[in-house]
Amino acid sequence: MTAVHDDPHRGPVTFSIVVPMFNEEEALTALTARLRPTLDGCGEPYEVVAVDDGSTDATARLLADLRALWPQLRVVTLRRNSGHQAALTAGLHRARGSYVVSIDADLQDPPEVIPEMLALARADGLDIVYGVRADRSTDSVFKRRTAAAYYWLMRRLVGAHVPAQVGDFRLLSRAVVETLKTLPDQRQVYRLLIPWLGFPSGQITYRREERVAGATKYPVRKMVLLALDSVTAFSAAPLRLATAIGALALVVCFAFLVWTVTVYTMGRTLPGWTSLIITVLFFGAVQLFCLGMLGEYMARIYTAVQARPTYTVAHDTDEETS
Incomplete structure (x- = not known):
């Protein structure tokens, strides 16, 4: 049986869900409606770490209202907008669960897959379970082509150990999280860094859905910057x-x-x-x-x-x- 990570203030937590958020007021209701029943159905103690990345809309107020009705919801507020990967880092560093799952708030990655990830990690003794986008038909042709080019380039430059079509929807064991916390606090590209660590890993495939509400937080400019960070951080x-x-x-x-x-x-x-x-x-x-x-x-x-x-x-x- 998996040990839980204890805390004197809130009690034991088996798994944590880290959700970076920036101006997600339109998606919060739908996210809660799907995420909470899924986690409650697992029948184990959990926490949801919502990282408010300096939102300028009503995200902070809505999170405060939700927390009054959802005891497992925990809100980490950053002083300014620091970027998706930095918000993800903040959530990972503060999560208390024996397993930590990261997922975006736009519901393009289905939260219903989380129990499957947890079951696979326990059954096969895995430290990492990647969510693999087997079907990206809901994305635009431009998005699919650029994503394919990105993963092709990363696999050529960084190595074949980088899984294709894997974003930031993944499960990590406590051992992986503690290892990440020891690394220098610089701009991390987790989709390349985590496979590089070499922990035992597995995959769960799913169909990528359309964004439930709001606008994408990864326009072309940020996609180019992510690719540039990926290349310069992991290859000479x-x-x-x-x-x-x-x-x-x-x-x-x-x-x-x-x-x-x-x-x-x-x-x-x-x-x-x-x-x-x-x-x-x-x-x-x-x-x-x-x-x-x-x-x-x-x-x-x-x-x-x-x-x-x-x-x-x-x-x-x-x-x-x-």
Whole structure:
């Protein structure tokens, strides 16, 4: 039988559900209507850690109202909007359960799958159970294509151990959570970091549903930033690419030099303004590209040296005194 994580203020908790939220007032009612019956049906003590990531709508007020009716609901409020991964980090670090499940509030990942994850983890002795999006027909063609390209690139750069079509809907054991808490508090990309840890894992497949309400919190700009963070955090390939481009530029430069000398010896030299401009632009672009790649890694080093926290907690209802 799985041990529960005890706390002197609220009693034992078998599993925690971490839900990062940013301006999710329209989705909260539907989320509660599906999540609470699912968790109550498990018949084990649990907590729901709702992390309010600096919402500017009525999310905070609605969470306070819900907590009065739902004793297992716990609200962690961040002082400012810190981003999805930072809010997820805050929830994981404060969750008390022996198992911790992370899920978004938009209900694209069905909470009804959580009992299956828990059962699989216990039956097979797994520390990680991934929710795999086997059917993404509800997503737009653009979303499906970009997601496929992202996972293809990550598997090529990071390794085949990265599961495809896996987001942030997963179950983690207490051992995994404690390991994550020991890592430096920098920008984490959990869909790559967690497989890298190497804990025993399994998968549960499901159909990805449409967002229940509100607008996506991952527009194209944030998707690009996530891909950039993923590449620079887990692979030195861009640096090697910059080196390869530099080597290619050297070959092109040498070939151009040979061509120039050949033309000169044949007495067919002409004013070379066009070729000169093209050459300058080409090598200028190569140099800027390589400097940009170096700059991305230097920025990460700069951020790590600063050692600033990725989030700050304003309030945690679990720390309220009676």
